[in-house]
Amino acid sequence: MLTFGDLSEAEAPAVQALLESNPGYTERVSGRPPAPGDGLEVLLDGPPDLTPGQKHCFGAWLDATLVGVVDVLQSWPNQQTAHVGLLLVHGAHEGEGIGRALHDYTLSQVRGWEGVDTLRLGIVETNAAAAEPFWSKLGYRPTGRVVPFIEGPVKTTVAVWTRPLED
Ligand SMILES: CC(C)(COP(=O)(O)OP(=O)(O)OC[C@H]1O[C@@H](n2cnc3c(N)ncnc32)[C@H](O)[C@@H]1OP(=O)(O)O)[C@@H](O)C(=O)NCCC(=O)NCCS
Numbered sequence: 001m002l003t004f005g006d007l008s009e010a011e012a013p014a015v016q017a018l019l020e021s022n023p024g025y026t027e028r029v030s031g032r033p034p035a036p037g038d039g040l041e042v043l044l045d046g047p048p049d050l051t052p053g054q055k056h057c058f059g060a061w062l063d064a065t066l067v068g069v070v071d072v073l074q075s076w077p078n079q080q081t082a083h084v085g086l087l088l089v090h091g092a093h094e095g096e097g098i099g100r101a102l103h104d105y106t107l108s109q110v111r112g113w114e115g116v117d118t119l120r121l122g123i124v125e126t127n128a129a130a131a132e133p134f135w136s137k138l139g140y141r142p143t144g145r146v147v148p149f150i151e152g153p154v155k156t157t158v159a160v161w162t163r164p165l166e167d
Helices: 009-021 023-030 038-044 098-110 125-137
Strands: 002-006 055-062 065-073 081-089 118-124 141-151 154-164
Touching: 002 098, 009 023, 009 038, 009 055, 009 065, 023 125, 023 154, 038 055, 038 065, 055 098, 065 098, 081 098, 118 125, 125 154
Parallel strands: 081 118
Antiparallel strands: 002 055, 055 065, 065 081, 118 154, 141 154
């Protein structure tokens, strides 16, 4: 049975295993396979202007296995926006509806955040073929804003997409 909940630093090994189950994402956006410490980074890292409590990580568990992770910044970059950093599903469980279910859970949490009415995310161009069909299905659309993205050897762009909290 699929269950959802908050993730904390204690779940770093489970997030690490999840990243390693679906290495293509890290390879496409960083030019290298997942490395030790990447799981903890998903749980802790954020933009420099973030204040404590603004970063939330939610997990989807299939029995005892973490099969999905999403990290969301509350009221960032502005009061009315929740920014989705990464949503990743276990490589052995893609195409089973877990991504949509974890997003639905995220929406239920964001509905409790005062003043937030918009969700926002960035699609890295080197990952666009994998990510765009999914985010389109979930109601996100490109804003037209495209900014440079550099991660190790990967020099590309990131496109900002948004959707209203309520359809
Ligand atoms: C993208 C990702 C999160 C999708 O998760 P998933 O659990 O496989 O997606 P779901 O099964 O919940 O699919 C949700 C919907 O998107 C559609 N979809 C998902 N991937 C798709 C693809 N590559 N092409 C076309 N449609 C796709 C599904 O058909 C489904 O549509 P429906 O709900 O209307 O039937 C997963 O493939 C993943 O972890 N990719 C690597 C990480 C990544 O790129 N994340 C996004 C960038 S942050």
